[in-house]
Amino acid sequence: MYRKKRTVAMLLAGGQGSRLGVLTKHRAKPAVTFGGKYRVIDFPLSNCVRSGIDTVGVLTQYQPLELNTYIGTGSPWDLDTVTGGAFVLPPYVKGKSGKWYSGTADAIYQNMYFIDQFDPEILLVLSGDHIYKMNYNWMIHNHLDNGADATIAVLRVPLEEASRFGIMNTNRNMRITEFEEKPEHPKNDLASMGVYAFKWPVIKDYLIRDNADPESDNDFGKNVIPAMLAGKQKLFAYEYKGYWKDVGTIRSLWDANMELLLDRPPLNLYDDPWRIYSRNPNEPPHYIAENATVKNSIITEGCRIYGTVEGSVLSSGVVVEKGAVVKDSIIMAGTLIAEGGRVEMSVVDEEVVIGKRSHVGELPEKGAGKIAVVGKRAKVQAGATVPAGEQVDADATVSKARKGGEPK
């Protein structure tokens, strides 16, 4: 018997994030590394805990292994509590009928019994794909004050970009009058963040109806929200004004990391009352050797730097050997850049070996700003080249011979 909770959060973490290419081949997007030591999912999870929400269902589907291992009991986020906790909820077999989550709404529908155990007033649906620090309480207060059936967090985007988002058209009181998914001619600049607060009994009803409709894509944005609007429910938009980033592409992931190198980055990670929790590896402090050069970079524990690192973000346990150079790059945990290796304007995944005198990526001026990507556990052999903008698959080996006629 669980205790009654006012709010239960459901975190949608099953997305592939296919635009992240080789980075999401073996992991879901929420498990992608950000800022040296974080995973994307650390942000919504920390937001929950900081907002006093201690019951979080994490809905996984695509490549869940890394994510499941990462979340574990939820203790890194203080979610291993007696009455709540972090619950990893993969799709499961029900009698003869088990099926995958066919959409965001279906994922919640299939876990109705889980939510009902806590008999919540409010269901908070979160996306595990974004970097932001948000106190959900303000949104929930707003939701309750409005007596809303649903409240959708929105942020203002430049009108020319608005056609990439789900756009809310609202009246003066922020009541939503119309919802347009990726409109060609947006009438408004309020874009959905994929953060929803629902009256649980109301949304439950709509989820049941949505499930019964064979035509539906079982998606909140596409189906459920329009159905609620059509049903004359009270839907409100809540404007969030802080930092928010979708790191859904290699470029945006790279940009968001590089922003952290600014003297005053727009995302403040030193914010004590809103510190972002993550699973911390057990590593000693990082070591900078006698002849190493480190400039304008972020370096995590367990790194050993003997070469040059400039304008880069290094996760834990990265080794940069003598004479190796890392510039304008993101290097994830446990990767080795051997003697004389060069990594420029690249995203290198975990446990990669960059061989001696090999060359990955090009500086923006030479490589036209194209970002090279090396997948997890790949090996770039001694003397080999990975040209700017190229992606090396996870577990692949790049040999010197492969270079062929490709540009140096």
Added chain:
Amino acid sequence: MIRDAFGLIYAGEQVMQMRELVEFRAVGAVPIGGRYRVIDFPLSNFMNSGIRTVGIIANRNYNSLMDHLSSGKAWDLSRKDDGLFFLTPFANKETGAYKNIIEALRGSMDFIRRAKAEYCILTNSHMIYNSTYDDMMRFHVDSGADITMLYNKASLESYRGERFKDVRLKIDKTGRITDLVTAPESTNLDTAGMETLILRKDILIYLTEECAARGETSFAHDFIRGNLDRLKMMGFEYTGYVGRMHSVAAYYRANMDLIDPHLQKTMFQGQNRIYTKVKDEVPAKYIGDSRVKNSLVANGCIIEGEVENSMLFRGAYIGKGVTIKNCILLPNTEVNDNSELEYVILDKNVGVRSRTRLIGNEEFPVVIRKGARV
């Protein structure tokens, strides 16, 4: 893996020569190695040996020790049964604090009697080394010893006049301990005791009660030396690195040793890790004209100045134009623009104002006490 032993850490040492560093904390709670506390080493050694029950005998100033250990979760010691036991002096005795180890063992007798294991591994909280007790335990059982004591080879010179509590063992060819001397003026014995011993629980109880009954107070002299004839006491050599927190200079030296990447590798990046309570810190950030050479830097640091041959614990801020040489900066320190520090130990939460010069030397590093504004 050892299953049939429990650990006991005597964390009540009074190490006066650690000066300001132990003014507000037990020596086991002194930060070391850029992110650890001294007591992480014995705790991790127990953990890596598979020991699931550990008693910590605290005596004075143990607030920060309790704070650090909390439930013992960081060392897998937050268990349903067994786990971490924090043993403090009883207030209803005549004395508030234990005066010696014998008294402390006696005060911890409830825990010792209740512990389910047959053997006890007794150690201290002021030495750092990374080792399991597996080999020592095998040696103890195979050699039929009543007590096995751990030692390493360390010349007197390596102490440079700080012989506080230095115990030297005389060991015969068979490995049996025949004599024991404390803080000798001069000696040719290079066998330095590590205050770590394995013995059966019943022997521990018996000898403790016997010493107490006779009013004996010295662990080395009465408990060990007084029983050399009737018990078989064996020495077991440890060949790895040992750091002894006997004084500020020794503490300083141990930290400087730990900057060395080779020692780093064996101490912190091998099979047996040293575990500690981890704070959620942001990775370190290098800004502008920062220049860092041969240094260890923990998460949460922001570096805009120069750092050489130094160790920065988490959350240090090094301002523009600052030079830090041969220094140890404990957690959350702040050195503001254009200051110069050489051979300095800044304790936790110390702030150094702009354009301040602090210069010590290797034998006598300047120590700035916790929380001070300089």
